[in-house]
Amino acid sequence: MKKNIKIGIIQQANCDSPEDNRRRIADKVRTLAENGAELIVNQELHDTLYFCQTESTDLCDYAVAIPSAVTDFYASLARETSTVIVVSLYERRAPGLYHNTAVVFEKDGSIAGKYRKMHIPDDPAYYEKFYFTPGDLGFEPIDTSVGRLGVLVCWDQWYPEAARLMALRGAELLIYPTAIGWESSDTPEEQARQLDAWVTVQRGHAVANGLPVVAVNRVGHEPDPSKMTNGILFWGNSFVAGPQGEFLFRAPSDCEATEIIDIDLSRSENVRRWWPFLRDRRIDEYGGLTSRYLD
Template structure:
């Protein structure tokens, strides 16, 4: 690899039943990725267990933990052992009754490089996240690491061009999205295709509009809903890495898989020279973007 090449790994997997089992699997997969030269590892959203937001249940708060806490300690040990930077996703208990959907970045020496609290919180059938998570208050601030400045966002954030743009304007060299998204089992085949295509398209557009690579890691497998009238979610996987023109560098299927991809970190500069979107922005004309709606 050249000095400008960053080898990344995306760990796409199904829920293993509990935090210990999921972290054991993650440790094994990171060891395998590090053996293949991975320097940066991206995990999926809320990887320690099932996607519990399919229902509103106060007992689920028992699974939240402080940051730093047990999971950051374990992940830090894995990062230090294999000399990789890890982007992980945890259910953070900040204080009594105050919880966040939080991404953490572990440096290759095992230290906590930074965190990002999910800013956009959905509230849809099967995705009742507003019951659990307070919107983030850390802003769209990239996290500096030994492998670059990382623009870490989380799942629902991926639908918002404003979030990607602000990360890019703050100097992010990569956009990374831990994700948990899948199909409602009541949707027909056509609707499933449209939803997945929209998910892929919006994130590739962030790469194009900002001239930087995008990494998105989604979970796989079917997870039942605790609600009797809800058929559950089939997580569609399809984790991917796109280059700064939205080009596919790698894409996973719908089963457990580790994507290992070489990303040319120097390419963003050459792309931005021919597509100077940041140069031509009309920042003098965008004040209305801070309004909810223009009547």
């Protein structure tokens, strides 16, 4: 039997006002819901600018508790629009202990579940280890009224192990809220290679696991407050791929975008019958995967 769901995505350019960013997200959620969206996915850390370009303890003030007034805002929005909403928050778990956390709100406004980002980068302009403690909730899908969601976050999207574990635990689709872009010193050729790699690796997760993939990135230029670099130009290109890696939607690189994409989750069953990768895995020979490196 078909299991169609309508997925709404929000690719947004952010400003330095969390209140304004949330207001614009809410307007877009309402519009998507009015047009039939059942599941709405936002980009990574959508309430603020991408503050990880610099290291400053003052920016830890962006962190919010779960629950809090901010989660109440999104809970009310989910209840008002009767949609499942995936949000990405800077979670204040305890004083000095913070996570990069995706929270999934059910249609009635309750929290269906959360996922704490597991892989934390530490690169020029992406100083996330300064702000985020690695996740400790594992790779566990979140059950909702629209399906079993394999929610991961940004840097997790480069790791086939994360996608595979979500698939092995019964995820029906993989979701990646994202914040990734170009640094100004990269040549056009290098920029093209980076974008192509980002798209390709995630389409590979769709193919290898026979699951749809939803990747939602931010867009627009955000300056570096330290002025050590020229900031990040987030490359947009949010996309949805089917279980054979085929594009179902791809957003532009230079502007905001909202879209509703119709996905038949039951199609994964046929794809996995044609390409039975899970059947043919040599699980008896994969012990080395738990080693850092095999000398």
